[in-house]
Amino acid sequence: MKRLLFVSVMALILAACGQEASQKTFVFEGNPLVRDCYTADPAPMVSSDGRLYVYCGHDECFEDKPGYEGKYGFNITEWLCYSTEDMVTWTDHGVIMKPTDFSWAIGEAWASQVMEYEGKYYFFVSTQCGDPNCKAIGVAVSDKPEGPYVDAIGKPLITDEMTDNGPRGWWNDFDPTVMVDDDGTPWLCWGNGTCFLAPLKHNLVELDGPITILPMENYVEGPWLYKRNGHYYNVYASMGQTLETISYAMAPAVEGPWTFMGELMGEEKDSFTIHPGVIDYKGKSYLFYHNTSLSLDGYGPATGRRSICFTEIAYDQDGLIHLK
Ligand code: FUB
Helix, strand or coil, X not given: CXXXXXXXXXXXXXXXXXXXXXXXXXXXXXXXXXXXXXXXXXXXXXXXXXXXXXXXXXXXXXXXXXXXCECCCCCEEEEEEEEECCCXXXXXXXXXXXXXXXXXXXXXXXXXXXXXXXXXXXXXXXXXXXXXXXXXXXXXXECCCCCCCEEXXXXXXXXXXXXXXXXXXXXXXXXXXEEECCCCCEEEEXXXXXXXXXXXXXXXXXXXXXXXXXXXXXXXXXXXXXXXXXEEEEEEEEECCCCEEEEEEEECCCCCCCEEEEEEECCCCCCCCCCCEEEEECCEEEEEEEECCCCCCCCCCCCCCCEEEEEEEEECCXXXXXXX
16 A cells, blocks of 8 residues: 555656656646746747747745745756647656756756757756856757757856956856857857857857847847848847836847847736747747746745746738737
């Protein structure tokens, strides 16, 4: 009997959100997308296998497990992955990597993005590499979109020392976004407080030129860089009245000049952060973001208890983005 109980409890634990090698499926019931755990910083990617993958951090802030910024702050110990082929039925791929899988990182699964490139999947992540203000960007690689991912270079790709950190001077080097331009140049863009840009070599794991700053109006963090129908876009977290909003800028080339196009989405109640990710999939366009609408355990909304969501967007004839 004891053994039966143990096996049942283990089965329940293994079925829980964020377990390795999980292959649960669930049906989208409206936002938030994931309802069995807290998820943040959604990064959508359409793979050549035809599926849409969404990567995110696993928010685990609980009263008895204080977050990095206190009781209700951030405690993000791993990255999760979900996929779909119809936006309705989703597969939960479980934990695909932890910050501590990078030998040089000490924790914190901040925002990420995956890019499929020449038959491999490159997972760009932000994490904590030292004291609380020391952020870094790493890159891991896999043969499959759902991993397993392994550190591609054994050291951070971007560290604090590589940028002058702008007026804020700390916590700048995270939130990576990547795109490959029409001439084949891969670009890495990132930053909190300052939006940085640098070309990457074709191996995707080395810089191939100087780091420059993209002037972005009302910029906070979470850039999402892409090109669509001849226009370059940077969709990013901007500052609202008291919480983050989502704004975007457009340009005729990745290095600019960039024009501020205004706010795309307003504040999400109770969530300081909002973090955009934009994707086209099967003839529709989507904006992914996060809010704090999920309450799993009665503690209610908090900065470190976020949930990924998505909504359809549309582009008009001038390329401007509208919420549908
Ligand atoms: O999840 C941690 C941080 O909050 C992200 O890196 C930022 O973009 C913000 O969403």
